Amino acid sequence: MLDDRDRKILGLLQADGEMPVGEIADSVALSASACSRRIARLKEEGYIARSTVELDRRKMGLPTTVFVIVRTGSHAAGWLEQFHAAVGAIPEIVEVHRLTGNFDYILKIVLPDVEHYDVVYKQLVGRIELFDMSAYISMETVKQAKGLPTNYG
CATH class of the missing domain: 3.30.70.920 (Lrp/AsnC effector binding domain/regulation of amino acid metabolism (RAM) domain)
Structure with a gap:
């Protein structure tokens, strides 16, 4: 079950999957270790299906x-x-x-x-x-x- 902090963490990670855990933790008023455990749980429970990198289509020649x-x-x-x-x-x-x-x-x-x-x-x-x-x-x-x-x- 997701709570408001989980939802905010998921939103932040969607916006920037490389955001440091410390910054995410500050945004949701958690310690870095507690935030890291939540992210691990969200991955384990399947809310975070995978992490990818979004490429720039124009730079990749596919506009x-x-x-x-x-x-x-x-x-x-x-x-x-x-x-x-x-x-x-x-x-x-x-x-x-x-x-x-x-x-x-x-x-x-x-x-x-x-x-x-x-x-x-x-x-x-x-x-x-x-x-x-x-x-x-x-x-x-x-x-x-x-x-x-x-x-x-």
Whole structure:
């Protein structure tokens, strides 16, 4: 069960995963050792799934985002496994969500430029048969959260 200090610790770590324990402890009015134990518990209980580093997409040469809406012709277990393997094998596809409604999946693809979408498209359709794909180029990121809300759970 999370208390207010746990939630604040999680929020601080989401904002800066390299924040020193002493600074976190000061922010939540705990000793460094007590704060360190809480962080260890939060990891052990699975609230902190992993620690990563966020790279600058422009500096990495991937400033373009394309969202692709996919409709499938099959929902068989074998096809689903093949689809998961196909999207998993293409590193430019950074997110895949299964949807309700008129479409089956949405893919988030990061690219060096719009023209490179054709390369990813050919890789995907070469691995799996799809009924319909529609691509949408992101013109601007209006909001990109750096973490999850911490007031649940």
